[in-house]
Amino acid sequence: MTQSRSSHQHTANVLGALSLVVADRMNSAVEAVASLGPSTPAALAALHEFLDGGTVTQLSSVLGLSHSGTVRLVDRLTAEGLVERGGADDGRAVSVVLTPRGRDAAARVLQAREQSLAGALAALSLDELESLATTLDRMLTTVTLARAEERSARTNGRPQPWLCRLCDFAACGRSEGDCPVNNAATTGDGS
CATH class of the missing domain: 1.10.10.10 (Winged helix-like DNA-binding domain superfamily/Winged helix DNA-binding domain)
Structure with missing residues (x-):
């Protein structure tokens, strides 16, 4: 729909x-x-x-x-x-x-x-939390790729702070390969 x-x-x-x-x-x-x-x-x-x-x-x-x-x-x-x-x-x-x-x-x-x-x-149930996590991962991937494109095109002269500057890496699962920002940034395609 x-x-x-x-x-x-x-x-x-x-x-x-x-x-x-x-x-x-x-x-x-x-x-x-x-x-x-x-x-x-x-x-x-x-x-x-x-x-x-x-x-x-x-x-x-x-x-x-x-x-x-x-x-x-x-x-x-x-x-x-x-x-x-x-x-x-x-x-x-x-x-x-x-x-x-x-x-x-x-x-x-x-x-x-x-x-x-x-x-x-x-206020969210466990199912709602899991669904939200999946949605947020997709949104972060999209935002990360857009920021990388902006940086390479130099369309924005202002320095952009890193998305993960205030992150808890253990919570996002970065070392296990689960961080959507790191995955998008290192592969360049979000996969």
């Missing part, structure tokens, strides 16, 4: 409204834990999940911040004892490593994120 235009518009509209409320609640929850600005939770989560020991330039790319903005963020994280700077492998760049305190803060950020998102799913 094909959707009528009004049904499609309704679905898009409620998706937009839901996306905003879920993002607002999640951002409020994770920013309350980190309390050092809106980029801090994503920086801590990214360092915790996949970028610990990465360079300031890599962190800048993940967060979609300018290099100077990322340096200022790393300065704040360092002053709070959450990260330490070190020399990167090539000797020219600066690496960023979570301290034990930073690792604990990142774990609290991910826990606050999970609790916030679980609240949005609370």
Whole structure:
């Protein structure tokens, strides 16, 4: 059955409204834990999940911040004892490593994120959750491929933050090959 235009518009509209409320609640929850600005939770989560020991330039790319903005963020994280700077492998760049305190803060950020998102799913049955997961995987694949196309065509001059910058990799099943974003990004076709 094909959707009528009004049904499609309704679905898009409620998706937009839901996306905003879920993002607002999640951002409020994770920013309350980190309390050092809106980029801090994503920086801590990214360092915790996949970028610990990465360079300031890599962190800048993940967060979609300018290099100077990322340096200022790393300065704040360092002053709070959450990260330490070190020399990167090539000797020219600066690496960023979570301290034990930073690792604990990142774990609290991910826990606050999970609790916030679980609240949005609370009214769904197990069957509805499974159906939603399948639908969201398809939607994320589509969005990932579109972003990759935009990047290659350079149609958008603004840096785009990574979709997975605030993800819990264990929850998405990345190491088992179940992450729709990673799968789409690495195969280029979503398969």
